[in-house]
Amino acid sequence: MFGQVALPRFDGVTGDEGLGEIVQAAVRSVNRAWRGKRAPEVRVLPHELPARTLPTRDSEPKKVPIGVDERALEPVLLDLFDADQNLLVLGDGGCGKTNLLRLVAEGLVERYSSDEVVFAVMDPRRTLRDVVPEEYTGGYASSPRVCAGLAGGVARELEGRLPEDGDLDALEPGAIRGPRIVVLADDYDVLTTAGQKPLAPFVPFVSNGRDIGLHFVVARRVAGAGRGLFDPLVQAMREIGTGALVMSGDRSEGQLLPRLYASPQPPGRGTWVARGGSARLVQTALRAPGGSHRG
């Protein structure tokens, strides 16, 4: 049967002009007039969550808060050096990837000293300049050629962290030689255009990341991700396990993670899957322009 849905307005107007505001006003006046028992308010994710509202390093000394979740508006924490190991961010243009990478880098710098963590920054569109303070910077590269050189250099350093006889069981748990190395790569799709693989030198080390202190934080578009996820580095990250955030994108790109498809989302919004965890909708925090170091 056909049905006709009523316009949700009772101000006598029959069109839909200004409907959003009218509905809001109507809800407000009903709310004011109601004297009976109230249902708990539905809490929804904010469209903008300022980074300064996240837990500070005093309450979260190890994990980096990146946003809040939909279920309880509880902080979402990235446990890069333990449970999550890596972070993969997928999202199309302007969805908030760079903002998130900056937030993660700043959160780590705030919580760890430069003896504990250094960064290798791969930044083809140069949107991560000045994010990592000099003493934390193991290397910065933007062109694929320089990225490849940097990756090769770091790989040689990693070689020295593996036991000479190749017996990984001989490595003492938690006894990493030197600071943890975080490979921070934005716009990975740009880095890998035309079949280039500048980060290929890392691939053999990904699976030993936990033992040698190697972590990847990689962002790329959703468009073309179907093919892109078979990139050897991303593939290796997924095999060993990674925290992942799927932000705005097109569903037609297919299944990006088990049972997870992209969909159009407002900036900063995405589905967060902790390594080995279940999926939940989150709003990532927005950094204040110019930096958010809470000295």
Ligand SMILES: Nc1ncnc2c1ncn2[C@@H]1O[C@H](COP(=O)(O)OP(=O)(O)OP(=O)(O)O)[C@@H](O)[C@H]1O
């Ligand atoms: N967490 C957030 N909450 C609200 N708005 C955000 C958030 N993150 C980003 N934005 C908005 O989206 C804009 C684009 O953010 P950002 O540059 O991080 O996106 P991007 O995915 O890196 O874009 P591109 O694909 O062009 O690299 C920002 O200028 C900001 O206005």
Ligand SMILES: [Mg+2]
């Ligand atoms: Mg960006």
